[in-house]
Amino acid sequence: MAGFNKVVGSYAEALDGLSDNMTVISGGFGLCGIAEGLIAQIQRMGTTGLTVVSNNCGVDGFGLGLLLEKKQIKKMISSYVGENALFEQQLLSGELEVELTPQGTLAERLRAGGAGIPAFFTATGVGTPVAEGKEVREFSGRQYLMERAITGDFAIVKAWKADRYGNCIYRHTAQNFNPMAATAGKITVLEVEELVEPGELEPSSIHTPGIYVNRVIVGKFEKRIERKVLSTAKV
Amino acid sequence: MAGFNKVVGSYAEALDGLSDNMTVISGGFGLCGIAEGLIAQIQRMGTTGLTVVSNNCGVDGFGLGLLLEKKQIKKMISSYVGENALFEQQLLSGELEVELTPQGTLAERLRAGGAGIPAFFTATGVGTPVAEGKEVREFSGRQYLMERAITGDFAIVKAWKADRYGNCIYRHTAQNFNPMAATAGKITVLEVEELVEPGELEPSSIHTPGIYVNRVIVGKFEKRIERKVLSTAKV
Amino acid sequence: MALNREQIAKRVAQEFYDGAYINLGIGIPTLAANYVPKNMEVMLQSENGLLGMGPYPTETQVDADMINAGKETVTAATGASIFSSAESFAMIRGGHVDLTVLGAFEVDIHGNIASWMIPGKLIKGMGGAMDLVAGARNIIVTMTHADKHGNSKLLSDCTLPLTGVNCINKIITDLAVLEVKEGAFHLLERAPGVSTEEIISKTAGKLIVTANVPEMQV
């Protein structure tokens, strides 16, 4: 009955098979809902030439910024990368390539990747630099771009609670890109706050069914806050 | 503060504006998770020439079968219509038109309709009668069909619990097509078992956010079972 | 002798493996769920939105809101998840289901399958079959080797409208287990007591037979 016990005991096991020049999809929005321990493990492994698909690229010294420090990232596919001085530096020096994708298009490209849809049409980006090189097509009198699906060799996903089947739920807005990332990795690794017994999660409330998940590791999270704003700061 | 109180007091109000030749999207799989009272109201209204988008067309005398009885349906867009003698009769006599769509393609066409995606590609149906008249296109060496989104003038959706904002959850496998139907109707009407106070539903467990919902009515449900099979029937 | 339904189902279950996500079609495929070997855990996907289908319910467990893709009352196993039809077919289309077993009218040497429509008869619809054959990683067809008139259902080219093209990997019939590859059926096993000659005579499409074809263990 070991087939569905996806829990691994070490970060090394969790990312076993990750090698240079692979594509890694990372859940998270800014520093919210990121697989902190898995990112740190990639840094320890020193894997280079990575294409990283993530809405953002962390900040200097935290999150995916850690991988920039060691120049492990060759290319980022993101919607917003403005929080990181090291990013800017590597981009300007030509060490780093970036493919900017509108946030909703990025989310949908990942969903499509997981759902076996190779391409779809969206009005987002028509008439903008994002449209360059893409097929434009009219439906019902409006123009749309054809956008392609994204899949990755690995997906690193941060969840709140998971069972050994890999069924999981996300906490509050730490959900963000994680459910799509989970579906789009050839190997999907879940780093979770808490492991629960099968049956504890209500079947209809599970965000990501275990079928998408290959490995589960219980992590420890710092959960750094990017912009702490209090109700007293503004009326 | 009336803007978000979507609860209506009568079925007449719930379907106000529905008229002949409109397109109605219905949630449900077989007789499971169907908006029984809203279907009955359409029968009472006698609206004709309807295009109905639903995975199935009910059974004789129940569910969408009620609308067949009064010859209110001009066209069905479905994946499986084999449970209904009246359906067969009207189809053979030419009174009823049917567009058969693979089940997964139907679900995705509705999701696309709600999500502002006019068309997408899928491998489902390549080389089959479903491909007739559709664009075939190769991505990474495999052929795919281009399928178009579906939207409707009305969507009739069956939920378990909802609040006055229209936030709702579905019960067990009565979820099925309901979440996609809810997103794809110009006017989406929710028929629910139970109205709860805002805040009672856990925000991260809500299946359909209220933004998709225009009207909510509390219904009474017979919940007829199509095939009751017991554990004692087979080992 | 030709296998009966239970024996075919038993042979189908031998294709299961620990940790597999499996979608079983109506009929013999569903029956195979009864023969999952002990000490093996598989998870059954039902395309109406249930991953982790359990046994049929007892009278007190019956719930109109808990059905399978065959519209039969079912239960959810421990560790089940329940979701929308769009999510269910995202799973299927995206290649996340390890194995699909389904019935067919005809299969041919190109791996094509016809299973949903007989011209002249009423068209009931394809349901989820086209999505399943287009999406699952591994697809097994189970059916009788010949129809009731003795006509082979393993053809050079399907004659009925197709459900999917170039998608069937393996066929388990009442007479044999066959692999489909490189434009031919390859005989892997024969039913106990069934001769290679009988299988050859009942297979219309090109059939590759090596010496000493083993008998199925059922």
Added chain:
Amino acid sequence: MALNREQIAKRVAQEFYDGAYINLGIGIPTLAANYVPKNMEVMLQSENGLLGMGPYPTETQVDADMINAGKETVTAATGASIFSSAESFAMIRGGHVDLTVLGAFEVDIHGNIASWMIPGKLIKGMGGAMDLVAGARNIIVTMTHADKHGNSKLLSDCTLPLTGVNCINKIITDLAVLEVKEGAFHLLERAPGVSTEEIISKTAGKLIVTANVPEMQV
């Protein structure tokens, strides 16, 4: 006199209506949330996956897992729902958000908007702005009428790379409220004490001015 930030935000809030689902960009648009009229209920959508954004948290309410699209800590209002980024943009792209208010570098008479990229400066990315302008039913831009050098930001044709084409309906600046239609800006209101002449002089694109343009009520 030209409006200050708070006054612009107040004028923006006059576009809100009871029962509206609204996405507010960073800066002045977000500030407008403070001026929702009493007896009116609106629901704020934050594109990272929150519908029903509440006020900023108190020190004890702060939660790293509860942020808005500006990555600021927030709370969830009663009746909120939380979902994935794909669901959030399905909502936006599908036209379910009633109103989007966002800032811009330039807007032109064709309703085009440039708001994300200044060539020669570092490109930070468009985030969700392109999806928002392509998807929302009604889009209002709020910005200063001219840049700090006095150059008009309301042009015949945007000079910067675009965020979206033919999508802006209304512009609320520190000097005026304008509608964009039929290839021109139409002056609807002017800031208290600001002359029509000043607005004309600071609007580079074609501007239609009717007699007796009313003053804003802020």
